[in-house]
Amino acid sequence: xxxxxxxxxxxxxxxxxxxxxxxxxxxxxxxxxxxxxxxxxxxxxxxxxxxxxxxxxxxxxxxxxxxxx
Numbered sequence: 794x795x796x797x798x799x800x801x802x803x804x805x806x807x808x809x810x811x812x813x814x815x816x817x818x819x820x821x822x823x824x825x826x827x828x829x830x831x832x833x834x835x836x837x838x839x840x841x842x843x844x845x846x847x848x849x850x851x852x853x854x855x856x857x858x859x860x861x862x
Contacts, residue, residue, distance in 0.1 A: 806842040813838020 817834015821827030 805845075806839075809841040810835070810838035813841070 813834040813836070814831070815834070816837065817831040818827065820834070821830035824830065
């Protein structure tokens with residue numbers, strides 16, 4: 794009953810993967826080597842949300858420490 798009004802956060806992993814594939818295809822067409830750039834785009838699409846999640850977890854575990862990077 795309490796959770797009826799709450800909206801669920803969208804899963805951004807799919808968005809990152811789609812953007813990575815699109816960039817990989819675009820660079821593959823530009824540089825005429827889609828076999829190389831498509832997997833690179835997929836890797837970017839998979840690593841992006843993971844890095845974001847790691848950064849969020851680090852901030853949650855150390856709320857008093859500021860980012861020194």
